Amino acid sequence: MRKWPLRLAVIAVIAIGIFSFRTLKQEPLYHTQSYVFGTLVDISIYGETEDRAKLLADHVLQDFQALHNQLHAWKPVSKDQASELGTLNIAFASGRKPITISPQLTAILTDAAALSLQSQGLFNPAIGHLISTWGFQRDEFSAVNIDDAAIKALVKIKPGMSDIVIQHNMVYSTNPNVKLDLGGYAKGYALDMAAGYLRQQQVKNALINIGGNIIAIGQHGDKPWRVGIQHPRKPAAIATLALLDGWAIGTSGDYQRYFMLDSKRYCHIIDPRSGYPVQHTQAVTVLIPPQRNAGVLSDVASKPIFIAAAEDKASTAARLGIQYFMVIDQQSNISVSKALAQRLDWLDPEVNNNSHVKLVTLP
Amino acid sequence: MLAGDWLTIILSTIIIAYLFQTLWSHEHAAKVQIRIGNKIHAAYDLNQQRDIIVPGPIGDAMIHIRQGKVRFAKSPCHNQYCVHQGWLTHSGQVAICLPNQISLELIGAQKPYDSLNY
Amino acid sequence: MQIQTNIDDHRIAKLAAFAIALHMIEAVVPSPLPGVKPGIANIVTLYVLLQYDFATAAWVSILRVFASSLLLGQFMSPAFALSLSGALLSLSMLWAAQHLPRRYFSAITLSILAAFAHIAGQLIVVRLWLIPHASVAYLIPIFAVAALFFGFINGLITAKLLYNKTQLPEPDQPAPPLP
Numbered sequence: 001m002r003k004w005p006l007r008l009a010v011i012a013v014i015a016i017g018i019f020s021f022r023t024l025k026q027e028p029l030y031h032t033q034s035y036v037f038g039t040l041v042d043i044s045i046y047g048e049t050e051d052r053a054k055l056l057a058d059h060v061l062q063d064f065q066a067l068h069n070q071l072h073a074w075k076p077v078s079k080d081q082a083s084e085l086g087t088l089n090i091a092f093a094s095g096r097k098p099i100t101i102s103p104q105l106t107a108i109l110t111d112a113a114a115l116s117l118q119s120q121g122l123f124n125p126a127i128g129h130l131i132s133t134w135g136f137q138r139d140e141f142s143a144v145n146i147d148d149a150a151i152k153a154l155v156k157i158k159p160g161m162s163d164i165v166i167q168h169n170m171v172y173s174t175n176p177n178v179k180l181d182l183g184g185y186a187k188g189y190a191l192d193m194a195a196g197y198l199r200q201q202q203v204k205n206a207l208i209n210i211g212g213n214i215i216a217i218g219q220h221g222d223k224p225w226r227v228g229i230q231h232p233r234k235p236a237a238i239a240t241l242a243l244l245d246g247w248a249i250g251t252s253g254d255y256q257r258y259f260m261l262d263s264k265r266y267c268h269i270i271d272p273r274s275g276y277p278v279q280h281t282q283a284v285t286v287l288i289p290p291q292r293n294a295g296v297l298s299d300v301a302s303k304p305i306f307i308a309a310a311e312d313k314a315s316t317a318a319r320l321g322i323q324y325f326m327v328i329d330q331q332s333n334i335s336v337s338k339a340l341a342q343r344l345d346w347l348d349p350e351v352n353n354n355s356h357v358k359l360v361t362l363p
Numbered sequence: 364m365l366a367g368d369w370l371t372i373i374l375s376t377i378i379i380a381y382l383f384q385t386l387w388s389h390e391h392a393a394k395v396q397i398r399i400g401n402k403i404h405a406a407y408d409l410n411q412q413r414d415i416i417v418p419g420p421i422g423d424a425m426i427h428i429r430q431g432k433v434r435f436a437k438s439p440c441h442n443q444y445c446v447h448q449g450w451l452t453h454s455g456q457v458a459i460c461l462p463n464q465i466s467l468e469l470i471g472a473q474k475p476y477d478s479l480n481y
Numbered sequence: 482m483q484i485q486t487n488i489d490d491h492r493i494a495k496l497a498a499f500a501i502a503l504h505m506i507e508a509v510v511p512s513p514l515p516g517v518k519p520g521i522a523n524i525v526t527l528y529v530l531l532q533y534d535f536a537t538a539a540w541v542s543i544l545r546v547f548a549s550s551l552l553l554g555q556f557m558s559p560a561f562a563l564s565l566s567g568a569l570l571s572l573s574m575l576w577a578a579q580h581l582p583r584r585y586f587s588a589i590t591l592s593i594l595a596a597f598a599h600i601a602g603q604l605i606v607v608r609l610w611l612i613p614h615a616s617v618a619y620l621i622p623i624f625a626v627a628a629l630f631f632g633f634i635n636g637l638i639t640a641k642l643l644y645n646k647t648q649l650p651e652p653d654q655p656a657p658p659l660p
Contacts, residue, residue: 034401035464042478140441140462212481220477228455230481235448236456240476249480256481259442285480347475367585368636371593375629382622 029220032057036064037190038139039211045198046205046220056201060194064210067190070105073128073181074137088171089128089179098165098172106169111293112185113161115300118320122304124272126159128179134277136257136268137181143261155275183268184252188299191215191248195295207243213250215295216243230255231348232282232328238351239344246290250298252306253283271307280330281306286317287324287340297322314360327360335360393454395433397426398466406470409433419463426467433467435460455479492533493540500525500545501552508553516563516603516620517627520596520635522549523571527592527639532646535576542568559611563603570602571595588643592636596628 030045030053043060045053072083082090084105091099101109116123131137133151135144154177163175182189187210194208195215205218207225216225224244228237232255243249254267258277266277284306288294301320308316310329317325317337324340334357336344341359351357393409397417404417407428414436415426422439432452435445438460445460454471457479504522512518522545530538546568550561578586578594604624608617 032401033398033466035461038461040459040461040466044477142441207478209478209480212479214478214480225478226476228476228479230479235451235458236453237476237479251480253481364589365585365587367581368587368589371586371590372629372633375593375597375625379622379625379629382625386618386621 030054030057032061034061036061037068037187037210039187040209041211042207042209043194044207044220044225045203046218048203056198056203060197060208063193063197064190067186067193070102071108071182071186073179073183074132085180085182091171092164092173092178092180093176095176096172096174098167098170100169101171103169106166106171108182108185108189109161109164109166109171109180111296112182112300113164113166115185115296115320116161119300119304119316120319121160121272122307122316123184123300124160125180125182125185126161126163126178127154127270127272128181129159129177130154130270130272130275131181131183131268132179134266134268134270135259141257141259143259143266146261151275155273160272184303185296185300187211187213188248188250188293188296191295191298192293193295195246212256213248213295213299214243215248215298216245218245228347229285229326229344230283233332234348236347238328238348239346241287241343241345244290246294248288248294248298249285250288250302251283251285252302254278254281255283269303269306278307280310281327282330282332283326283328284313285326285340286322287343288322289324301325332356333358393431393469393471395426395428395451396468396470398468400464404465407433409469417465419460419465421463424460424463424465433469434458435465435467438465439463489537493537493544496525496529496537497541497544497548500541501548504545504549505552508549514623514627516607516624519631520599521638523592523595523599524635524639524642526571527575527588527595527636528642530575530579530591531588531639531643535579538575539572542572559606562606562610566602566606567599568602570605571599574598587636588639589633589636592639593629593632596632596635597625600624600628 028047030048030050032043034041041061041064043057045056048056070084073085076082076086084102088099088101088105091097112125116125128137130151133147133154135141157175157177159175159178163173163178165172165174190210191208191213192215195217198206198217203217205220207217207220208215212230214227219225224242226240227243227249228240229251230253231238232253252269254265254269257268258265265279269278270276271278284302286298286301286305288297288301301322304316304320305313305322305325305327313327323337324343325337326340327335334351336357337360394406395409396406397404399417399419407413407415409428409431411428412430413428415428417424417426424435424439425437427434427436432450434450435448435458438445440460440462445458448458451458451467451469454469455474455476457466457468459466500522503525507518507521526538526542529541546564550556550558550564555561574595575591578591581590604617604621
């Protein structure tokens with residue numbers, strides 16, 4: 001009986017040892033969630049030690065914060081200093097005098113201009129004034145009194161990317177009503193930037209989610225990364241799919257930023273042709289295969305398809321080279337391109353009954 | 364207690380630890396994980412009836428947990444999107460209050476996806 | 482016609498009766514978790530194995546399973562299947578483990594091993610027949626802990642009984658003559 005305390009202690013030590021071993025053998029998945037870029041950023045890194053993963057993720061988040069400050073459409077960096085984009089917008093408004101911008105912003109504007117052209121103007125980052133009129137250039141927005149006259153005036157002026165002239169790093173605008181808002185481009189750009197950095201740092205497996213836009217590197221261990229697609233009207237995923245190495249996915253939805261007025265929904269995606277928010281579509285999802293600017297495309301490409309009328313959506317997608325896309329219209333009817341349909345696993349039981357799903361074949 | 368008995372007990376303990384590790388690697392009790400900013404604030408079992416106050420940068424949010432589901436009941440934010448998300452019932456579902464940097468996520472046995480595209 | 486019974490039969494009957502009684506007592510006491518029971522009737526099985534032989538223990542055990550289930554109105558029910566499968570696997574384990582050197586392994590080891598085998602038998606029936614669902618796997622660690630814990634205690638009790646037994650005469654033999 002005297003020996004009992006010692007023997008019990010031995011068992012206790014062994015048990016503690018076993019359970020410590022257990023915690024050490026945790027899955028090597030590092031996951032961090034942060035509020036940067038004015039939105040929720042989710043970074044998962046698989047296969048690195050926790051310390052290294054944290055270091056890498058922090059670096060990525062810092063880059064995001066810097067980009068956010070640089071490209072903010074309305075918030076100044078500090079009391080006296082507007083963001084680089086803000087400064088540019090002020091210069092545009094005050095006349096044709098060219099100002100110097102960073103090579104990074106030059107590249108961004110050139111790329112955005114090309115995409116705007118490719119989408120026949122449906123993707124138009126130059127309509128900042130229009131967005132502001134609808135009250136969406138604020139952190140918190142509510143119903144605005146709709147000033148039809150002001151809206152029509154802004155539409156008539158037709159601010160567009162073609163009004164911007166870039167020579168080396170000097171920029172000016174021929175149209176003082178051009179106000180740049182890169183909301184539909186910046187998240188995608190940040191994705192590409194982060195993915196590039198992580199790959200350069202020899203990270204083999206990661207998943208980056210910026211405000212819903214996702215890009216994948218490698219896999220989740222021995223199986224591919226799996227992403228869910230938000231149901232436009234329920235707090236659940238409507239479908240899931242595997243996001244393979246280098247692929248990116250983006251969704252534009254009328255449920256992300258909107259306000260209700262007289263029982264009508266006004267979302268943040270504005271049709272440059274009418275000046276009014278799109279009301280015929282609930283969500284558009286695009287899936288981009290691996291390429292240099294997969295992230296940018298995942299952000300940019302969903303907007304033109306969202307804005308286009310129902311009968312033009314497929315041709316708009318084709319024009320942008322988008323093979324994998326899904327449209328959910330205001331009546332909750334789902335159209336999916338054949339290529340994407342093969343990759344989706346539907347979660348929503350209503351959809352599984354195929355009552356509202358239609359397969360679209362690209363022209 | 365003989366020497367062999369100790370061996371039996373030790374081996375049994377090792378086997379049990381192994382069983383827990385392999386079979387219980389997924390939390391099988393449904394829980395909600397509440398995050399404030401980039402920190403995990405708390406995790407609560409869903410099998411209870413409970414009201415929780417979560418402090419965020421712009422104010423306190425009220426979270427309701429009822430049998431198997433959770434939601435934002437009250438939030439100091441302007442647009443109340445988080446409240447409008449309604450009840451979360453399945454593992455993987457998320458409700459976020461962006462201005463207040465609070466997120467609710469249901470953690471269950473298996474998460475159907477690693478990240479949500481929205 | 483009269484069936485000839487010998488002293489071994491009497492012994493088995495007495496021990497089986499005792500085991501049945503223990504089983505019935507335990508059946509009345511509610512357990513916090515379904516399927517997790519101290520299994521005190523197994524003390525008898527183990528005691529019999531170590532005091533007499535495997536055949537006797539097997540008889541006692543099987544008789545206990547059948548008689549208890551009849552008395553509890555559980556014959557041929559899922560509870561009976563669980564009891565039987567547990568007993569069968571437990572006996573098989575004891576048949577193998579009984580040859581472990583007594584110098585190093587006492588009733589405690591046998592009891593723990595038998596307890597693990599017992600829950601294994603029960604979990605197999607549960608998985609294959611009663612709850613054919615993968616989530617049964619979540620029960621395994623809990624049952625394993627119970628097996629180790631109660632196996633240890635039952636083994637300790639059995640060892641104590643055997644130790645005391647050596648000081649006492651056989652119940653159905655006359656007392657040794659006074660010195």
